[in-house]
Amino acid sequence: MSGSGPLVGVVLVSHSAAVATAVADLARGLAGGGPSAPVAAAGGLPDGGLGTSAELIVAAAASVDRGAGVAILVDLGSAVLTVKALLAEGDELPTGTRLVDAPFVEGAVGAVVSASAGVGLEGVVAAAEEAKSYPKR
Known part of the structure; x- marks a missing residue:
């Protein structure tokens, strides 16, 4: 469902700046x-090193x-832990921030495509998480 209001934002957290930018x-x-x-x-x-930065995620x-x-959306374990810690703190991330349980690349595509179409946050999360069921064989 397309709307004329503000679009949902998407953050891609990877241990590698190059990977996050490419996705x-x-x-x-x-x-x-x-x-x-x-x-x-x-x-x-x-x-510029490999790892996960709470500071970069918040920004x-x-x-x-x-x-x-x-x-x-996150790539690996410590990225999940970092985002969960930020969400638990409650004041570092914008209101309405959700950690999405989805494959990094496919989920990112689903999230950005649906968000760009004006879908609300719950729909964006659902579109990204649906990528977990894409068969690859």
């Missing part, structure tokens, strides 16, 4: 023409927050 670019490209949901990559550590979420919610 963000792929998802934006597959979302097609028209308005694109705000997407931010939060990859690696502030010094990315703030940059995509338009008041419609923020969907965060």
Whole structure:
């Protein structure tokens, strides 16, 4: 369901800045023409190394927050733990931020495509999580 209000933001958290940026670019490209949901990559550590940075995640979420919610997708274990800790703190991430249980690449595409179409936060989360059932054989 398309709306005329603000779009849900999407944050892609990877242990690698290059991976997070590449997946963000792929998802934006597959979302097609028209308005694109705000997407931010939060990859690696502030010094460019591999890892997960709460500081980068918080900044990315703030940059995509338009008041419609923020969907965060993560690649590996410590990224999950970092986002869960930020959500538990309650004041670091924008209101309406959700950690999405989805495969990183396929879920990112589903989230960005649906968010760009104006789908609300629950629909964006559902579209991303649906990617868990895509058969690959």
